[in-house]
Amino acid sequence: MSSEFESFLTRHPDIVYVDGLFFDLCCVVRGKRYPVADARTLFDEGMQIPESIALLDVTGDCNDPLGRGFSDGDPDCIAAPIPGTLAPVPWGDVPSAQVMLTLRTQDGAPAMVDPRNILERVLGRLRADGLTATVAVELEFFLIDPERGPGQSPRPPVSPVTGRRDTRTQVYGMADLDDFQNVLRAVESACQAQGVPAFTASSEFAPGQFEINLKHVPDPLRAADHALLLRRVVEWVAERHGFEATFMSKPYPDQAGNGMHIHLSLTDADGRNLFDDGTEAGAPLLRHAVGGMRAAMAQSMAIFAPHANAYRRFAPNLYVPVNPSWGYNNRSVAFRVPASGGEARRIEHRVPGADANPYLVLAAILAAAHHGVTARLDPGPAATGNACETVDRALPWTWRRALEEMGRGAIVRDYLGDEYVDLYTATKWIEMEKFQAVIAPHEFAWYL
Template sequence: MDDWLSGLPEHARAYLKGRRLDEVECIVSDLSGIARGKAMPAAKFAKQSHFYLPASIFQQTITGEWADDGDQPFLEPDMILQPDLETACAAPWTADWTLQVIHDMVDPDGAPVPVAPRNVLARVVALYRARGWEPVVAPEMEFYLVARNTDPRQPVVPPLGRSGRPAAARQAYSMSAVDEYGPVIDDIYDFAEAMGLEIDGILQEGGSGQIEMNLRHGDPVKLADEIFYFKRMIREAALRHDCYATFMAKPIQDQPGSAMHIHHSVVGTDGNNIFVDAQGEETPAFSHFIGGMQKHLPQVIALLAPYVNSYRRYVPDFAAPINLEWGRDNRTTGLRVPISNTQARRLENRIAGMDCNPYLGIAGSLACGYLGLVNQIEPAEQFKGDAYASDEGIPRNMAEALDLFAEATEIHEVLHPRFAEIYRSVKDLEYRAFLQEISPWEREHLLLNV
């Protein structure tokens, strides 16, 4: 057993130093970003090179139903899970000494399972690399700490801070607001250190109990792995302090939604950013990347905003752009060019919600930029002024987003047609289930008035 432990990342070895590893969690991300898999004694993990899970885990909806895959669904064939030991890290909230390991999924012939979200993102990255490009991303994570909500019929409310008052709204960048739930933040830092996860910064956002966490830039698959780990870890840190962490796009009425802004740049074979030339001037490649985003983002909104609640975030003047304009240092545009030095020239996609699966959200965003580069798509003119007053450029509900995704054959080829088929089937089933629900608003305003 010691042989495989010696090959673990340094932070995992440091976590286990002087201790006996008890358990290994073999995990994968399903379409919703939920960690699925199996836990086993460390001694058993050390003896096996691979494990099995049924392919049907990618047909399960967020409500627990099963979508038809159209391909002999009654067989439920197994996938082979192969551990990526570079992803091994601590699960520091557990009672014993446990490691988590993300696994890659292949079929019995060794080919990547095309529906697995990590494989979808790896496929898009491979398309970039085949052309001599290295995509680089830097995600921003927004989430809420909220009071425990054990009755789904009741609205979500902010947690009580150490002052005994509910977390305050409209206190963006306030250090005292962050201090209100300092013990949760302390555990997030401690857990992140044990897991080898690097936090670039934490700040208070505009909502009550809303936090933004920035991650440093890097490889898209590695960063998606980190977000996948972070979401699980942050939930555990919150539970230690009698509150919940939620990554819903819009958990509290009349409060801002939570986004997963994605900063994009692309490095060429010479190691330089292809968005600028040797003189520091922006290149046609930068324009084409923006053009691809503007043309294709509507077709991948179903990935960036995957639930009916996601579209409640797209409200004008609530820090959630609903347009496809691009501008320089303009937070009202859906696509923003931040202030930076020339080699850090990048484009920020502000459309994605924090409720998206990080692998699929980043894959969808990169796919748009890739098609822009390959097809040399020209963007619209830079937008100057308040883009909230511009035309809405994205679908405003799940049904419209799914229709656009269904027609996006170029996007399907980049992500994989089989993935597109299964994803739409799952999301159609989720949407139909939602339409069967009768909301409190309907009972309040329609029961006796219509």
């Protein structure tokens, strides 16, 4: 990437620093900052960094999962720049740039602790069958007041226009977009500077909640990159405007949660949408893909909902999946086929929370779709009416059960690999045990 870097400096001669960054298992951005005079080393040789950095839990601890960490001497891997990801950082006080990294072993092979490489592994299975996935990600988030409420609870933001705390729940309401237009406009500008294809924003079902959509791209790796970069942009821009932004699945117990909706279609070598055959129902391949998503839902929940709070999001009659239902033009199902046909024929996977790892989410979803297509799975009848009223108790609705299901999940093991499934679940088991070791205030109030 040396030539890409030199060309970038010609266009941006004021750059002072270059950040090499990647996103770990818990979506925490990690890396190093280089003075621009020393950054050529990054593009020529990559960055030496401990391989265990990709397996840290959400608190930043290395818990030595399966002996990866202090037990094996914590060896380095190489973090290599990804072509096409070098971009300016428009929100900093000092002119800076960033480039995304992917982890490689010392001999140059993909390091299979990197979630991005796990997605690449799954894509290899699709490519072997002549399939390309076109993907778009929708992310919901809350703007919140930096000043916390009782017990460190979040509070809705104060409107910059009215000076009053936001209490409205007006889904698709334009007033919320108007009140926070300076933040949303700055997000749009930063996304343009960084090549992130964000194109619409809407207010959602709770005070201070918004959704930003990303355009469809025929490269799931880039789609996941875009989702993580969008999160980074939103968080930084919000802070610069006196707010905080959170993608936490369920920050308010009595309000809607934050989802990550994945829109997916499969195309052949000629770019033809294989989910569409000109009929109202769509092609059989679409239904087979849905069948795979239904079959893999239980064993993928530990990825879609990666921590204790994420399971609070699932409740009846909140337009959140509580069973493996599917249907046409129906937002109450887990796997929705939108009304659009032709080249826009697709499946919307509505299960993951907004704080899940997009690389792993897409890896699990594409693995499920490919499994369904190759096994020609029948999804059963499409749901009509309200499908999110009845909870399917066979699915894992707790963190512990989800980890158990993933640990024995044949589909995720086949596609993501035994090693990564074991590393992921080991990391999350330890994180869960640490979480449960903390006594919450209401335990004292109820039981002391």
